[in-house]
Amino acid sequence: MRAGGTPAAWRGDGVAPGWEAAFEAVPRSAFLPDVMWPYDMGRRRAVTVARSEAPESWRAFADADVPIVTQWDDGAHEGTSPGRVSTSSASMPSVVAAMLGDLRVADGDRVLEVGTGTGWNAALLSHRLGDDRVTTVEVEPAVAAAARGALERAGYRPTVLSGDGRAGHAARAPYDRVIATCGVREIPYAWVQQTAQGGVVLAPWGTHFGNGDAVVRLEVAGQCASGRFTRRVEFMKLRAQRTAVRHHDRVPPEGTAAAEASTTALTEGICSATRAGTAPS
C-alpha cells in the first residue's frame, strides 16, 4: 500500500515539471523516525522532537521546509539530546526538489543515488522512474536497513545497498544519472566511469575551507565530465571527505581584533632588487 501525500507549504515554491506526482504520492513523513532532530529556524539549532510525545510538532516539522537530522556521530550517539556531528538526515524538501529538477531525468533513465539516508529521495526516484531503474548506496548499514524498511512500507523496492558510495556500484552500471546527496570535495572518478555517454553526474561540491557546497552538474563525454554549478546548498559530507580544516575552529570569535600585528620596512622594489642582485647594501 503506497502512502498518500500531504500538501506542504514549501511546494508552493514549485516542483520541477514531471515531479509533481511523485511529491504528491510520497510524503517525507513516511521516511522519518519517531525521534528526530529537525532544524528549528527560529531557535537556529536542531531540536529533539518525539512523535510519541509531541505528534503535532512532529507532523509540522515533517512537512516543513527544514532539514531533519536522523543520526548523530555515525550511530555512536545515545539518548535523545542532539549529538555532536550530524551524520544522516532527511534533506530540506525544497533542496531535494531542486536537485531532482537539476537532474533532468527522462522516462527509462537508470539512476544511482549515493547517500540513501532515510530513503525518501530514492522513493521519489522510484515513483518517477520505476523501482528497477533506481540503485541507492548508503555507507551506514543501520541507516540502509532503516531506509529499506521505510521504502518497503511505502510500497517501493529500489536496489538499496550498504557500502561506500565512492566506488559507485559497477554491477548495475551504466547509469544515465548519478546523484550524490552528500557533499563531496572531489568527484570520485568511478561515478564518471559508471555513467553512460551523455549522462549526468550531479553532486554538492565544495572546498575544504568551508562547509558550503554548490551543486555541480557534469555531463559525461568520452573519459571526461564537465559542466556548471546550478545552486548553492549545504550537505553533510561523504564520509571519507569530511572537512579536515574548519576555519571557525581556528579563528577566534573576535576575529582579527586580538591578533598580533607587526610591520616591515621591506617594499616590493627592495625584494625585486634583492632577487636581481642589485639591492642597495
Ligand SMILES: C[S@@+](CC[C@H](N)C(=O)[O-])C[C@H]1O[C@@H](n2cnc3c(N)ncnc32)[C@H](O)[C@@H]1O
Ligand atoms: C543528507 S543524507 C541523505 C539524504 C537522503 N538522500 C534522503 O532522502 O533522506 C547523506 C547520507 O549520505 C550518507 N553517506 C555519507 N558518506 C557516504 C558514502 N561514502 N557512501 C554512501 N553514503 C554515504 C550518510 O550516511 C547519510 O545517510
